[in-house]
Amino acid sequence: MTNILDELQWRGLVAQTTDEAGLREALDGTLTVYCGFDPTAASLHFGNLVQLIVLRHLQRAGHRVLVLVGGSTGLIGDPRPTSERVLKTKELTAEYVARIQAQVRPFLDFEGDNPAVVVNNLDWTAPLSALDFLREVGKHFRVNQMIRKEAIAARLESQEGISYTEFSYQLLQAMDYLHLYREFGCTLQTGGQDQWGNLTAGVDLIHRAEGGSAHVLTTPLITDENGEKYGKSAGNAVWLAGDMTSPYAFYQYWINVADSEVAKLLRVFTDRDRDQIAALEESAQERPHLREAQRALAADITTLVHGAGATAQVEAASQVLFGRGDPATVDAPTLRDATAELPGADVEDGSSVVEALVATGLADSKGAARRLIGDGGVSVNNVKVGDVDQVLGDADFLHGSVALLRRGRKHLAAARKVL
RNA sequence: GGCAGGUUGUCCGAGCGGCCAAUGGAAGCGGACUGUAAAUCCGUCGGCGUAUGCCUACGCAGGUUCGAAUCCUGCACCUGCCA
Structure with missing residues (x-):
């Protein structure tokens, strides 16, 4: 041995x-x-x-x-x-x-x-x-x-x-x-x-x-290819406590690591052996679009920190949120689970998208929110918002309760209708 | 202790009486391309706002001026040279 x-x-x-x-x-x-x-x-x-x-x-x-x-x-x-x-x-x-x-x-x-x-x-x-x-x-x-x-x-x-x-x-x-x-x-x-x-x-x-x-x-200090310290997500620390960094955000942090870094991180953070890591590394090179190595990394660490149940949930949520499907076709319980961990805010029926972006924290200010919409960077339920003055109406609240706001490719939030 | 220079937005760094919310670079954010990747290109980058409008900001406190990041005075801190 x-x-x-x-x-x-x-x-x-x-x-x-x-x-x-x-x-x-x-x-x-x-x-x-x-x-x-x-x-x-x-x-x-x-x-x-x-x-x-x-x-x-x-x-x-x-x-x-x-x-x-x-x-x-x-x-x-x-x-x-x-x-x-x-x-x-x-x-x-x-x-x-x-x-x-x-x-x-x-x-x-x-x-x-x-x-x-x-x-x-x-x-x-x-x-x-x-x-x-x-x-x-x-x-x-x-x-x-x-x-x-x-x-x-x-x-x-x-x-x-x-x-x-x-x-x-x-x-x-x-x-x-x-x-x-x-x-x-x-x-x-x-x-x-x-x-x-x-x-x-x-x-x-x-x-x-x-x-x-x-x-x-x-x-060693674990750094990325640019020598930057790992463990910061959008400037915030990645915490192990689920009430400080949600399991969803935690999982997303790992799923986003660069191809060039994933093998190193698998070695450091997972229990996988040399053969498994070599296979995943090969996958990352040969079939990068499948992101198998990142999925394995994110799943293993999330399971270690938050448990297998949490991993299953965030994987399912990620599937809904990042899959190609129309969120309107997702059934109510699945949608509720998928949006449960997203940052969210309660909004009035008829609120503007701009207000909802600020309320959910996707934008820092109304000015920033308008800019984002103008840049084409905002969507509601995966449909791009074209009009700065657009409001959230009945049809936008899926199953009568929640509208899925997206900023850019990967920042999501749930706007929940106030009853 | 003496002499000289500096302190600008998240960071670096221009500006040196009005055209300055302030050139440029980096980071960030968005778009295109993709694979929730990297690289690249484009856009954006104080707050409020429908607004040619208002508020806050160029070390701190005062002053001069119709008007100051820019001039003057005091204070704090930093750097270089001399002792």
Whole structure:
């Protein structure tokens, strides 16, 4: 059997590791790995998904997985190179922690004989006094070294500077690694490439405090062919929470990836093996119009994040919305399901198309809406709108309830009639 | 501390008393072509509006003027040269 590290490398999930030979050897046995997720928002996002995938692979390879949700680190904030963060309240952070703890569950096995464990660093950080922290943890760190970290160096250069609070962040994260090393024998921490400094700070601390050795594995930033970060849809983050990015929008995000990128993304985000991915890659080259690779990618990831039921629904909805058929011929329940996840708004019978476009968010302003219609970029129920003053009448509300507005090729919204 | 230059729309970057909602490029958005792809070409790109109309905008605060992004004063920040 090949080493899991080879598998991760083949999938493009490894940017950098400490002592690769040593790590490879450790992975031949069984180790305990952890990855931390700070509760900076009410949901994990695209970037965190990569980390969850790595943990998933490692758990399947027989390693023990600890998922750390950062109840304490989230209160402090990892310094960004650009500007100081605004502190979140303890209540809000606790709320995010609870949401994220629940959110990671589908990705890992929490039952069985090798269950993943969720830990919260607030449990061991909160009881620690400032004096003990300074004496036991702080003493192991040299400021000289800390200020060399990229994010911190950038902030020291900046007009704004950096608060003592954020400066301390790396000590907290390092302390987490030490704690998990002691309590669980954890010897591997994974994270994004930008976390390298924080991760290795933990390795150093384990070495200084315990004389032990531990590993770090970082994942590359996933970028497209232009070097742009993935995970932004129309400028907004792609969230894993269905109430923040709908399963429909999530699926659509993936179905739209470029041909040249799809094989790479299949390797990173799906469980498909080399043969399957090779076949899909070939399909993308030979029969690109079928979009088989994109469909597989979108279906696999949507299923992983939202479940098979959600995937079936959004596939059906996509079929209705992007198929060639006339939406008027779709039966009422199917239409309702297909439009359920679209952005929508309630409109009066007799409202203008312009008003409906603004109400549903397809256009930013009435002026923009008029422009779009003038450019021929708007359709109602797949029929192009030719007149800027066109209104939505009875016939436009399919099954008496909803009109399907489209801007451009792929932006849809539901205008629901107010009864 | 001294001297010089800069701060313009999402970003870069012109404008240097009226013709400026502000040249040009990028991003974005729409159209054509396609495959809900890329590339290319075309259009569009502050808000309201039927409008030759109104509002908001050229670092911040004042001032001069019939009229200022453009001139003057003060303030903040940035850059270069000298100490």
